[in-house]
Each structure stands twice: as structure tokens, then as C-alpha cells.
Amino acid sequence: MARCYSDFWMTRLDGCRARQRRATALLENQKGAISVGTMMAALRDHGSHRAGGPAPVIGQDPSQGWLTDKICVHAGFGPTRPAQTTGSMVAHLSPERSTVWLTGTAAPCTGVFKPVYLAGGLSDLGPEPTGTYDPDSLWWAHERLHRTVIRRYEARLLAYVDERDALEAEFQSAAAELAERVEELSTTEQGEALAAFTADCFERTAEAIEIWRERVLAIPVGRSWPRLFDLAWNGFNQRAGFDGGR
Numbered sequence: 001m002a003r004c005y006s007d008f009w010m011t012r013l014d015g016c017r018a019r020q021r022r023a024t025a026l027l028e029n030q031k032g033a034i035s036v037g038t039m040m041a042a043l044r045d046h047g048s049h050r051a052g053g054p055a056p057v058i059g060q061d062p063s064q065g066w067l068t069d070k071i072c073v074h075a076g077f078g079p080t081r082p083a084q085t086t087g088s089m090v091a092h093l094s095p096e097r098s099t100v101w102l103t104g105t106a107a108p109c110t111g112v113f114k115p116v117y118l119a120g121g122l123s124d125l126g127p128e129p130t131g132t133y134d135p136d137s138l139w140w141a142h143e144r145l146h147r148t149v150i151r152r153y154e155a156r157l158l159a160y161v162d163e164r165d166a167l168e169a170e171f172q173s174a175a176a177e178l179a180e181r182v183e184e185l186s187t188t189e190q191g192e193a194l195a196a197f198t199a200d201c202f203e204r205t206a207e208a209i210e211i212w213r214e215r216v217l218a219i220p221v222g223r224s225w226p227r228l229f230d231l232a233w234n235g236f237n238q239r240a241g242f243d244g245g246r
Contacts, residue, residue: 013067022047023071036101037171039090044109045071058109058161061153072109074150075236077228080227087139088113097179104202105142105193110149110157111207113168114201115175119187120194123202133242141206143242145213147233153223156216167208 014119023042030038036230046059047070055098060073068081088108101113118124129139150154178197182190224230237243 015067017070018067019071036090036092036099037169040101040108040113040168042071043085043088043090048108058154058157062150063153063226072107073105075232077232081232093183096183099175099179103142104138105146106139107146107150110146111142112164112205113171114198114205115171116198117194119191120196121191123195123199125202131240133240138202138206138213138241142209145209145216147237147242148213148216150216151235152223153221155222156219159216159219160212163208163212167204 021046026042026045027034028080029225046062060070065076066078066080068074068083073084075081084106084115085108086106088103088111090113091100092099097117097119100116100118102116103111103113105111125138126136126141127134129137133143134140135144174197178193182193185193225233
């Protein structure tokens, strides 16, 4: 069956098999204890090492490599790295109430998963993103952080990743508590409570992202990007009318 949806060249050049093997290994290691956090970590995975250098704390730097062979895909130069992860989702399904954890933004390694409920819906997240930079768009607002971080990936991500993880853990804990509280409410009241919680999580994330971006901007790039990676991202930014990644 899988062969029906495969392509000889793209399966190989896109690193599909490498991603499948890595995802399988990560899940096998957590067999019997897979959680929402497990799945979030898997979607952020950059592999366990960087070719030609010591193993970094966060995984392979996005500026390295020719293939999109990491689960968390970052675009780069050439036909083998033309695209990247543009949004991520973890669905926690339960008989009582399912929670959908969304980034709503690219590059989950740099972003935050927020809780969304079918009964609560989404608050106003700004205009739908297009290929042109729009500071009022949730997706593009996060690009100001993402495209700044990847210029010195490990050092800049480490500047806020612990706070990011703590914020997500707080969201997960609050979501569990809210699930118990709303059981006593009417259907309408449940929807209102869930919607308010979702809106608060998105708002707190937006505030945190602005703080984190100012922090990472204070960390010098320190070295030049690989020339071809630099060329690729300069092109992406120019086509989008974006000048915020530095």
C-alpha cells in the first residue's frame, strides 16, 4: 500500500526513510509510556548528532546537511531542501474530551504547542498567512523568532528553551485541571471556558515569543552561516518581503 504513495526520487532525496526510522526509534524507546510530551518532542527532533562535529545539545543545526532527513524539517539550499515543517499538531484523544495541541507556526523546535478544543474553537489569530510577510499574522509573528534563532541555532534556542518547556508543561497541567472543572458546567458554559483557556494560552505565548526574540537577538551570530544556507534563506526572506531574521 505504501508504495502507491511513494516516489522513487523524492522518497530518497527527501530523507523519508531516515525520518521514518528515527520516528520509530523514538517511539519504541517510550513504548508503554507515550504521552503528549513524547509526541511533541518527536516532532521537534533534529537527530542525535551532527555530522563532522561533536553532538550538540539540541540536535543537528538546521544549516547542516543536504537532505530533509530530520523529523523537524528546515528548508535549505537546492532541490533536496525546498520546504520545511510549517505547522505541527498532537491530538490527545479521550472519550470525555479530546485536546488538540497546535503550534500554528513553523519549526516546532522553536515554537509552542497550545491547546485547542472542538467545543471551544479558536480566537482571532489574525489574518491567514500567505507567502508575503504580515506582522499581524500569527504564523509570521513567530517567524520573527524562528528566523532569528536559526542564524545561531543551538546558542539562541538554549537561551529560552527551558522557559518554553515550562510554559508548555503549565498549559498541560492547566488543561488537565480544566477538563475536570468543566464537567459540572452546561454545554454552553463548557465551550466558553475552553475557548477562554485557549485564547489565554495563545496570548501568553505571543507575549513570551516577543520576550524570547529580544533575548536571542542579544546573542551574536558569531560565525557566518554556510554560504549556500545563507543564500537560500536570504532568498526566502526577500521573496516574502521579510527583513526580521538576523
